[in-house]
Structures are given as structure tokens and as C-alpha cells.
Amino acid sequence: MWKKFYAWLDERIGLDSLYKATLDRPEPKGNWWNTLGSASLFLFLLQGATGIFLAIYYTPSPDHAYDSIQYIMTGVQFGWLIRGIHHWGSSLMVLVVFIHMVRVFVTASYKYPRELTWLIGIGLLLMTVGMGFTGYLLPWNQKAFWATTVGTQIAGSVPFIGDFILKALRGGTDLSALTLQRFFAAHIWILPALLVALIGVHLFLIIKHGESQFPEKED
Numbered sequence: 185m186w187k188k189f190y191a192w193l194d195e196r197i198g199l200d201s202l203y204k205a206t207l208d209r210p211e212p213k214g215n216w217w218n219t220l221g222s223a224s225l226f227l228f229l230l231q232g233a234t235g236i237f238l239a240i241y242y243t244p245s246p247d248h249a250y251d252s253i254q255y256i257m258t259g260v261q262f263g264w265l266i267r268g269i270h271h272w273g274s275s276l277m278v279l280v281v282f283i284h285m286v287r288v289f290v291t292a293s294y295k296y297p298r299e300l301t302w303l304i305g306i307g308l309l310l311m312t313v314g315m316g317f318t319g320y321l322l323p324w325n326q327k328a329f330w331a332t333t334v335g336t337q338i339a340g341s342v343p344f345i346g347d348f349i350l351k352a353l354r355g356g357t358d359l360s361a362l363t364l365q366r367f368f369a370a371h372i373w374i375l376p377a378l379l380v381a382l383i384g385v386h387l388f389l390i391i392k393h394g395e396s397q398f399p400e401k402e403d
């Protein structure tokens with residue numbers, strides 16, 4: 185019954201060829217340093233899963249944001265655990281993605297034909313930092329408010345277009361309900377959508393080119 189259903193599905197979607205192209209490949213001859221990309225991917229998925237749970241109770245308005253977080257911590261079963269994983273996971277993800285980038289640099293894996301994989305990687309690093317920056321405001325406590333005030337002020341010091349960037353980020357001249365709404369939209373929709381798209385191309389290129397060889401003494 186199950187075999188028949190699988191054959192029916194395979195004929196329409198091509199599951200077997202999809203499996204062969206994506207997963208049925210020779211094991212790369214790497215070492216532990218080669219696991220950091222997959223660790224970044226795991227942390228991204230973990231952040232996505234825990235973030236979805238948090239979004240069920242979180243309210244992105246100045247009147248309710250702080251209280252909704254308090255409720256997650258004290259009123260929701262295992263809410264403290266889910267928030268804790270999301271909170272520490274974000275710092276860990278920035279760290280792991282950064283070390284992954286350093287390893288790619290040290291082994292010179294950004295060279296031909298992997299230049300595009302590297303460039304997309306830079307986009308991934310920026311998006312990851314952006315996720316941390318936008319997420320930091322969401323608890324709407326004193327630390328979040330003033331950190332974002334300073335962060336957006338720094339972005340506003342860019343020559344010529346600084347004022348535009350500051351107003352675009354804050355939704356006006358000051359931090360307000362509009363800022364919180366904007367950061368929330370960026371944190372749960374815009375940046376994750378960009379990350380999913382970029383990770384998709386990143387992985388496609390990794391499958392296409394295979395894992396690079398670590399340089400030998402002679403190289």
C-alpha cells in the first residue's frame with residue numbers, strides 16, 4: 185500500500201531523482217571544520233521553530249510587548265525554555281556563522297568556482313546580524329529601547345543618506361510603536377524570507393561544486 189503510494193508520488197514529483205541529486209552523494213573528506221555550515225543551518229531551523237512558538241504569544245505593540253514576554257516566561261508551560269533557546273540560539277548562530285566564514289577564508293574556499301557561494305555567504309552573515317538587531321528590540325524593555333536608540337543612531341551617521349536610513353528604520357525621528365512594528369515585520373517576515381532564499385541558493389551551489397579540498401603543504 186505504502187510502496188504503491190510512493191511509486192505514485194515518485195512518478196509525479198520525481199522523489200528518487202531529487203534524493204539522488206541532493207542527499208545520495210559521496211561523503212566529503214572534510215573534518216570538523218566542515219560541519220560549521222550545517223551547524224549554522226541547524227541553528228537557523230532551531231531559531232525558526234522556537235520563533236514560531238514565541239510568535240503565538242508575543243504582541244508587537246508598546247502597550248503589550250513587555251507584558252506578553254513576561255507571560256511567556258511565567259504563564260506559558262515551558263515558555264521560559266523556548267525563549268531561552270531562542271535568546272541564546274541567536275548569539276550562538278551569529279558566532280557559528282562567523283566562525284564558518286573564517287574557516288572558509290582560512291582554507292581559501294572562496295576561490296574559483298565558489299566566489300558566488302562566498303558572496304551569498306556575506307549576504308547570509310548580514311541577514312543573521314540583522315535578525316539579532318531587530319529581535320533585540322522586541323522585548324521592549326529599557327535595555328532593548330536604548331540599545332536600538334544607539335544602534336539606529338549609528339546607522340544614521342552614514343554620510344548623505346544617514347538621515348533617510350534613521351527615519352526608515354525608526355518610522356520617524358524617534359523610537360515609537362512604528363519602530364516596534366517595523367522591526368517585528370523585518371524579524372519574522374522580511375529577513376527570514378531573504379534568509380530562506382539565500383540559504384537555498386547557497387546549498388544549491390554547495391551541491392553543484394562539492395566540498396573544496398583543504399589546501400596541502402604544496403599548495
Ligand code: HEM
Binds near residue numbers: 309
Ligand atoms: C546562515 C548562514 C550560513 C549557512 C546556513 C551556511 C551553510 C553552509 C553549508 C551547509 C556548507 C557546506 C558545509 C561546510 O562547508 O561547512 C557551506 C559551505 C560554504 N559556505 Fe556557508 N553558510 C552560511 C554562511 C556563510 C558565510 C557567512 C560565508 C562567507 C561569507 C559562507 C561561505 C561558504 C562557502 C564559500 C562554502 C563552500 C566551502 C567549501 O566548499 O569548502 N557561508 N555553507
